[in-house]
Amino acid sequence: MYEIKYYNSDSRKQDNNLLSSTAKTIVNNIESGNSYYQIFKKHEPQDLLKNLIAVASEIRNRFSDLIVISMGGATLNPQMLVSFLGQDQNSPKIHFLNNTDPFFFADLMDIIEIKNTAFIAISNSGETLETNALVGCLLREYQKHNITDIGLRSFFITNLKAGLLKDIAMEIGATLIPHQEGISGRYSGLSSVSLLIGLIAGIDMLSYISGANKVIDAFCSNLAESTPILSASSIYYSNKNTLVNIGYLQRFLPFLEWYSQIIGESLGKDGKGYTPLKGLGPNDQHSMLQLYLEGPQDKFFSFFYLEKINSEVGKYKTINLNKFGYLAHKELSDINKANFTATINALSLKKLPIRSIILKELSSEAFGAMVCHLMLETITIGHLTRVNPFNQPGVEMIKIRSKELISNL
Known part of the structure; x- marks a missing residue:
């Protein structure tokens, strides 16, 4: 459904005992009926x-x-x-x-x-x-x-x-x-x-739920060896507090907004947390990548893409004119994929920690699996950093003040 590859980042456990106990704690919370964890309770x-x-x-x-x-x-x-x-x-x-x-x-x-x-x-x-x-x-x-x-x-x-x-x-x-x-x-x-x-x-919401259920099953069965735990550990042990998330399709934008929210609101507490930055490729190659490549090396990078582009979308290509040179008669999807690969290669040469998360296909099942993975990953990081990944006390302060001001209008 999706595949994660790591570059300059050890996705394997650094402290197997810590990761095992963290995974078991999360599974115990799911199975015990803890209300915050019931989203991961498997249902038909x-x-x-x-x-x-x-x-x-x-x-x-x-x-x-x-x-x-x-x-x-x-x-x-x-x-x-x-x-x-x-x-x-x-x-x-x-x-x-x-x-x-x-x-x-x-x-x-x-x-x-x-x-x-x-x-x-x-x-x-x-x-x-x-x-x-x-x-x-x-x-x-x-x-x-x-x-x-x-x-x-x-x-x-x-x-x-x-x-x-x-x-x-x-x-x-x-x-x-x-x-x-x-x-x-x-x-x-x-x-x-x-x-x-x-x-x-x-x-197709049946397939969407099915994809999520497969991730939940694998998480509960494999514990410290599960994909969300290994993914969370790669971020936690990178010692980077800025998470740069870049999608190479326009349709990733609302997803990246959500991923920024779940990182910021779940993990930013008690003086701890990660600053999420979202971007779109290849657009950011003409702006933020200069900073990412040659600026402070305080960032962990995640790149999101799709492995299989359907034939209807894949049919668009450049005209076969000699003046276009190396661009002549090239599919737009191949050009986009080349930008995706080139960006990862450039960052990798700088020895920066990177992962790519690639959906195998544009399907409800694959998307449901990825969303479930990232929720479990975020909760795992919350446990590792010892913050409550479910509350938002800072946000509540703003709500209270807003109500006071509106009441006095």
Whole structure:
């Protein structure tokens, strides 16, 4: 499904006892029912999807546009799924509303036909300030357009026990979908947050879950020898505190946003952590690579690519004119792959620690496997650095201050 290669970096264990005990601790947390680790509890794909399929079908059949209102990982997980794997022709156009920028909101209102638009609001706590504010603004737009069936086009993934979002849903008669307890936004890649929107987009979510399950099985069986543990150890023992992540396809961008978030929010605590930098190749070869090659050697590099480009995309090539020289009659996919390889080669010659993570094919199964791998990898690094990979106390400080300022307006 995916392959990892290491350059100037020892992916093998440095302290086998530490890695073994870390892996066992994580597996014990999964098996004991610790709520934070339940995202890795293996379920049959059909069981995870059975209560979501009817909702997805209703949205697909009734609406031309769908607005997803959420923040952080609750946006990035489904967004990277849709961006990387695409939507089928019967899917409504999916828009992600994840910013209180009024220009952004106005631009979205200009491009949708609001009478044919549904929305899904997502918040685990039901108290996310920005999400609730954006829901309020969208409900007012429905009201301004004399739309009376607001509840029939409103879907809320949230805590069913308490929270403002649940109360709003009850008042307007919206559909309520449970958000799995203990699972924060950045780790919601295998929860209803991503699964529902993937189904609406027409993505093969059975295969996506299957890919993740294979990684979970291998992790629980192989422990310190598993791919996520070895990958985490390569980062931890590199002694680099800046992680540069570069994708060589445009569709990697939302995925890299999510990967930056899960690194920063999970591991940046108690004076510890890693600074994630994201980039796109070959674009960054004309900007950041100068710094990466000849600047401070304080970085660990991860490169993401796809092994097999399908024939439809692979057919694009340059014209066969002599004036093009070495570029004549070359496939665009081969040119892109050459840039990917050349960049790794150049960094490798500088003796910098690098890994490449290459998906075997553009498939739901491969993408689900990679996402699950990186979640397990991040949690493992949290254990190794002795920080809680699930909380975000710094973010809570901002939330409290924002609410105080808004209340005083």
